[in-house]
Amino acid sequence: MKSLIANLVSKALDQLIVDGLLDADVVQGPVIERARDASHGDFATNVAMLNSKAAKLPPRDLAAELVARLPASAEVAEIQIAGPGFINFRLADNAYHALIPEILRQGHAFGRGRIGAGKRVQVEFVSANPTGPLHVGHGRGAAYGAVVADLLEAVGYEVHREYYVNDAGRQMDILATSVWLRYLELCGEALDFPSNGYRGDYVWDIAATLHRDHADDYRQAAEAVFDGVPLDESAGGDKEAHIDGLIARAKQLLGDNRYRFVFELGLNVILDDIRDDLHLFGVDYQEWYSERSLVESGAVNKVIDRLRDAGHLYEKAGAWWFRSTAFGDAKDRVVVRENGQTTYFASDIAYHTDKLERGFDRVIDVWGADHHGYVPRVKAALQALGDDPSRLDVLLVQFAILYRGGQKAQMSTRSGDFVTLRELRKEVGRDAARFFYVMRKCEQHMDFDLDLAKSQSSDNPVYYVQYAHARIHAVLRQAAERLIDIEPSEGMVSLERLSETHELDLLKTLSRYPEVVEAAATQEEPHQLTHYLRELANEFHTYYNAHQFLVDDPVLRDARIKLILAVREVLRNGLNLLGVSAPEQM
Numbered sequence: 351m352k353s354l355i356a357n358l359v360s361k362a363l364d365q366l367i368v369d370g371l372l373d374a375d376v377v378q379g380p381v382i383e384r385a386r387d388a389s390h391g392d393f394a395t396n397v398a399m400l401n402s403k404a405a406k407l408p409p410r411d412l413a414a415e416l417v418a419r420l421p422a423s424a425e426v427a428e429i430q431i432a433g434p435g436f437i438n439f440r441l442a443d444n445a446y447h448a449l450i451p452e453i454l455r456q457g458h459a460f461g462r463g464r465i466g467a468g469k470r471v472q473v474e475f476v477s478a479n480p481t482g483p484l485h486v487g488h489g490r491g492a493a494y495g496a497v498v499a500d501l502l503e504a505v506g507y508e509v510h511r512e513y514y515v516n517d518a519g520r521q522m523d524i525l526a527t528s529v530w531l532r533y534l535e536l537c538g539e540a541l542d543f544p545s546n547g548y549r550g551d552y553v554w555d556i557a558a559t560l561h562r563d564h565a566d567d568y569r570q571a572a573e574a575v576f577d578g579v580p581l582d583e584s585a586g587g588d589k590e591a592h593i594d595g596l597i598a599r600a601k602q603l604l605g606d607n608r609y610r611f612v613f614e615l616g617l618n619v620i621l622d623d624i625r626d627d628l629h630l631f632g633v634d635y636q637e638w639y640s641e642r643s644l645v646e647s648g649a650v651n652k653v654i655d656r657l658r659d660a661g662h663l664y665e666k667a668g669a670w671w672f673r674s675t676a677f678g679d680a681k682d683r684v685v686v687r688e689n690g691q692t693t694y695f696a697s698d699i700a701y702h703t704d705k706l707e708r709g710f711d712r713v714i715d716v717w718g719a720d721h722h723g724y725v726p727r728v729k730a731a732l733q734a735l736g737d738d739p740s741r742l743d744v745l746l747v748q749f750a751i752l753y754r755g756g757q758k759a760q761m762s763t764r765s766g767d768f769v770t771l772r773e774l775r776k777e778v779g780r781d782a783a784r785f786f787y788v789m790r791k792c793e794q795h796m797d798f799d800l801d802l803a804k805s806q807s808s809d810n811p812v813y814y815v816q817y818a819h820a821r822i823h824a825v826l827r828q829a830a831e832r833l834i835d836i837e838p839s840e841g842m843v844s845l846e847r848l849s850e851t852h853e854l855d856l857l858k859t860l861s862r863y864p865e866v867v868e869a870a871a872t873q874e875e876p877h878q879l880t881h882y883l884r885e886l887a888n889e890f891h892t893y894y895n896a897h898q899f900l901v902d903d904p905v906l907r908d909a910r911i912k913l914i915l916a917v918r919e920v921l922r923n924g925l926n927l928l929g930v931s932a933p934e935q936m
Contacts (some may be wrong), residue, residue, distance in 0.1 A: 351392070351393070351441065351445065351446075351449075351861045352382050352384070352393065352865060354423075354425060354441075354445070355380075355382050355393045355395070355426075355439050356380050356382045358420050358421055358423060358426070359380035359382070359395055359397055359416070359420070359437075360379065360380060361419075361420070361421050362416045362417075362419040362420045362421070363377055363379070363380070363397070363401075363416070365419040366405070366415060366416065366419060369419075371405050371407070371412075371415060372401060372404060372405050373404060376404045377401055377404065378397070378400040378401055378404075379397075380395050380397045381395060381396060381397065381400070382394075382395050383395070384862070384865075385438060390430075390432060390438045391428065391430065391438040391439050391440035391441075392439060392440055392441045392858070393438070393439045393441075394432075394436050394437065394438045394439070395436070395437050395439075396435070396436055397416065397437070398410070398412040398413035398416055398435040398436075398437060399434060399435045399436075402435065408435070409434055409435025410431060410434065410435045412435065413431045413435045413436070413437050414431060416437065417429055417431065417437060424442065424444065425441055425442055425444060425445035425448070426439055426440070426441060426442065426445070427440050427441060427442040427443075428440040443846075443848075443849065443854065444842075444845075444846070446854065446857035446858060446861060447842060447845035447846065447848060447857070448842065448845075449857060449860055449861050449916070450845060450857070450860075450912050450913060450916045451840070451841050451842060451845075451912075453860065453916040453919050453920065454838070454912065454915060454916060454919065457919060458919075458922075458923060458926075460863070460864070460919060460920065460923060461504070461863045461864045461866075461867045461920070461923050461924075462504045462505065462506075462864075462867070463504070463505040463506055463864060463867070463868055464505070464506040465505050465506055465868060465872070466502060466505050466506035466507030466508075466871075467506040467507075468506075469506075469507050469508065469711045469712070470507070470508045470509075470510065470709065470710045470711050470712075471502055471507045471508070471509050471510070471710060471711060471712045471713075471714060472509075472510045472511075472512055472705055472708070472710040472712070472713050472714065473495055473498060473499040473502070473509060473510070473511055473512070473714045473716065474495075474511075474512045474513070474514055474639075474705075474713075474714070474715050474716065475491055475492065475494070475495025475496070475498075475499075475511075475513075475715075475716035476488055476491050476492045476495060476513055476624075476628065476633070476716075477513055477514040477515070477516070478624065479516045479521050479522075480515060480516065480517065480522070480525075480617055480620045480621045480624060481521050481522065481524070481525045481548060481620065482525075482548060482550055482552060482620060482768075483550075483552060483620070483623055483624070483627065483770045483771070483772065484624055484627050484628070484770060484771040484772075485768040485769060485770055485771060486750060486752045486768075486769050486770070486771055486773075486774045486798065487718070487749035487750060488771060489631070489750065489771040489774060489783060489787060490747055490748070490749060490750040490787045490792075490796065491716050491717075491718060491747045492628060492631060492633050492771070492787075493631075493633075493783070493784045493787035493788050493929070494716060494745075494747050494787060494788055494792050494876060495511075495633075495716040496511075496632065496633045496929055497784075497788050497876040497879075497927065497928055497929060498714065498716070498745070498871075498874050498876060499511050500927050500929070501867065501870050501871035501874075501876065501879070501927060502871050504867055504871060504927060505867065505868055505871045505872070507871075510636050510637065510710065511634070511635045511636050511637075512635055512636065512637045512638075512639055513628075513635045513637070513638045513639065514639050514641065514701060515621065515638055515639060515640050515641060515642075516641050516694075517617055517621075517640050517641055517642045518641045518642040518645055518697070519641070519694060519697075520594075520597075522613065522616075522617060523597045523613070524546065524547060524548060524593055524597065525548050525553075525613075525616045525617075525620075526597075526600070526609070526612050526613040526616050526617075527544075527547065527593070527596050527597045527600045528543075528544075528547040528548040528549075528553050528616075529553055529556045529557050529560065529612055529615065529616045530557075530560075530568065530600050530604070530612050531543060531544070531547065531575075531596070532553050532554050532556075532557035533557040533560045533561050533568060533569075533612075534569065534570065534572060534575065535557075536557055536558060536561040537561065537566055537569045539569070539570075539571065539572040539575075540572060541572040541575065541576070542582065542584075544582055544589070544592055544593050544596055545582055545583050545584055545589045545592075546582075546583075546589040546590065546592065546593040547593060547596075550768075552619075552620070552623075553616075555619075556615060556616050556619050556620075559615065559619070560612065560615060568604065568608060568612065570603045570604075574599075574603060575596070575599050575600075575603065576596075576599070577599070578595070578599075579592060579595035579596055579599060580592050580595050600612075621638075625638075627770075627771055627772050627775075630772070630775065630780070631771065631775060631780060631783070631784070632780060632784065632929040633929075639701070641697050641701070644697055644700045644701060644704070645692070645697065649700040649703075649704060650692050650696050650697055650699075650700040651692070652700070653696070653699050653700045653703055653731075653735065654670070654685055654686065654692065654696055656735055657672060657685070657699075657731070657734060657735065658670070660734065660735075662676070662734045663685065667688065668688035669684050669686060669687055669688050670684070670685055670686035671683065671684055671685070672684075672685050672695075672727075672730075672731060672734070674726070674727050674730040674731065674734075676730075676734075677729070677730035677731075677733050677734055678726055678729075678730060679726045679727045679730045680723075680726065683695050683727050685699070695724075695727065695731075698724070698728055698731075699728065699731040699732075699735075702728055702731070702732060702742060703732070703735060703737065705742075706732070706737050706738075706741060706742075710741075711741070712741055712743060713741055713742045713743070714743045714744075714745060714874070715742065715743070715744045715745065716745050716747055716792075717744055717745070717746055717747070718746070718747060718748075718749060719746045719747060719748045719749070719793065720749075721746070722746055724744075725744045725746075728742065728744075729742060743874075745792055745874055746792065746793055747792040747793070748792070748793060748794060748795050748796060750786075750787060750796040750797075750798045751795070751796065751797050751798065752769055752774065752798045752800060753797055753798065753799060753800060754769075754800045755800075755801075771783075774798075777800070777804070778800060778803040778804050780929075780930075781812055781816070781930045781931055782803040782804070782810070782812050782813075783803070784928060784929045784930050785811065785812035785815075785880060785928060785930050786798060786799075786803055786811075786812065788876040788877055788879075788880055788928060789811065789877055789880045789881075790877055791875060791877055792874075792875075806936075808891075811880070811884050812930060813936075814884065814887050814888075814891075815883045815884060815886075815887040815921065815925065816925070816930070816931070816932065816933055816936060817887070817891075817936055818886070818887035818890045818891060818917070818921055819918060819921045819922060819925070819932045819933065819934075820933050820934060820935055820936040821890070821891070821894055822890075822914050822915070822917065822918045822921075823918075823934040823935065824935075825899050825900065825914060828900060829900055829911075832900065834900055834907075836911050838908055838911050838912045838915060839908050839912075843908070844905045844906070844908040844909040844912070845909050845912065846909075847905055847906045847909040848909050848910070848913060850896075850897065852889070852892060852893040852896055852897065853893065853910075853913060855889055855893075856886075856889050856890065856893055856913065856917060857913070859882075859885060859886050859889055860886070860916055860917065860920055862882065863882070863886075863920050863923075863924070866878055866879055866882040867879065867924075867927070876928065879924055879927060879928060880928065882924065883921065883924045883925065883928075886917065886920065886921065886924075887921070890914075890917050890921075897910070899911065899914060
């Protein structure tokens with residue numbers, strides 16, 4: 351609908367240029383908006399105000415010249431000039447009627463666009479450390495990232511979905527050491543488990559696999575393990591120094607090969623679990639990108655050398671610092687520690703440099719809101735390396751807080767006291783979880799109401815939308831039981847009978863769907879689509895309660911069946927973009 355008005359206005363502008371009232375080099379094209387007040391019509395444009403200076407005419411006068419040159423259209427019922435120079439358009443009913451055969455013809459393709467055609471976008475999301483199962487906090491980033499990627503693809507972008515695997519660094523060493531210490535306990539060694547170790551049951555499970563397959567092959571006496579290790583916090587020491595000491599002892603006592611085996615066992619078991627969890631949640635990737643590959647390929651050292659050669663690094667207290675304050679960051683950042691080890695930040699620089707070198711037009715990172723401080727430093731590094739930081743878009747997602755029985759559930763991976771994404775999916779179902787996770791802007795806090803997500807009532811938004819789709823199928827089944835032919839006629843036949851207020855309201859809402867998809871994609875706001883689907887479902891339920899569809903009048907019945915089939919198509923398309931099913935029965 352918007353394109354119809356834009357085309358008419360563009361032709362009028364072209365005629366103004368031909369008539370010498372506007373210069374083609376300075377003319378500003380039409381901006382078409384839906385009217386906020388229905389009494390003003392359906393669409394409005396401020397094109398006369400945008401071009402009045404260039405035309406050397408008052409906006410209302412230029413608007414009159416534009417209106418005089420608008421091509422005739424049977425789909426436009428009324429045109430008015432309002433206010434300082436707005437042009438308002440009211441569409442004829444037949445313009446909305448024409449939408450129905452278009453929806454039915456396009457089917458799954460309806461609502462999809464081409465604004466991103468020829469452009470490549472990478473979306474990196476979740477990327478949780480493989481140190482434990484995904485919890486419900488990670489689920490929001492998973493749902494949000496997946497829907498943003500699908501929306502971008504729906505408007506024509508070539509989308510590459512990627513998970514960055516943090517398979518190097520201290521946290522993975524803590525996991526490996528935690529697994530080994532639990533293994534030692536299974537071997538019969540009595541020890542005090544470190545306060546900073548990973549404590550979840552999954553660590554016991556991995557340790558049990560190691561013990562089952564290798565018996566005492568990896569056993570060391572507890573006294574030897576803790577010999578010379580700084581005291582833990584519970585004994586008056588420092589928990590960080592304690593766990594670092596245990597990591598060093600594990601590497602020393604096991605040796606490189608056996609330590610690497612424990613390390614890889616923990617990594618692979620958890621990573622496989624994460625892959626499986628995400629797949630069952632409807633989230634799949636084109637690539638799982640290894641942080642360790644950056645280190646082993648020399649990419650991390652390469653970007654450090656580039657920064658050093660460009661004069662953006664300086665040495666202080668044995669460490670190398672990136673002068674990120676020169677590029678707007680709050681403080682300078684360490685890239686190489688005193689012990690010579692590179693930092694996570696150094697790996698992040700190398701990773702983002704690699705992303706841009708792979709030729710993506712845009713790079714989108716979906717991070718937890720607790721990583722907000724990383725945004726300016728990564729952009730600063732890209733700028734220092736000569737890349738365009740505007741190509742990187744970081745979307746910060748607040749973790750969802752799960753409430754069960756009115757009580758807040760804890761989600762600490764380290765302590766092991768958390769609710770997994772798998773548990774949530776099994777309890778409320780994938781559909782409810784996916785829908786609920788994207789109902790709000792990503793930066794807004796979210797309380798996940800478990801009881802509401804499981805309820806079968808109109809208060810449950812996903813149930814309400816799915817029920818609208820199922821109700822349409824119920825009508826079709828009723829027709830089959832009554833031996834009523836519901837095969838709709840083609841084209842515009844009978845559609846002039848759709849004149850009820852509920853029907854025209856439904857048609858106007860259906861017409862907005864492509865605009866909603868485009869806005870949700872370009873603004874990276876999936877919640878716009880959830881809100882739209884709830885509105886469409888509400889209008890359908892209202893229509894369902896007010897009118898009969900399988901009426902005796904075959905012409906009216908044909909028109910109404912066409913309308914509800916169009917509603918079904920849009921509901922199904924929208925739910926599909928959210929990764930939510932469209933059931934035929936509920």
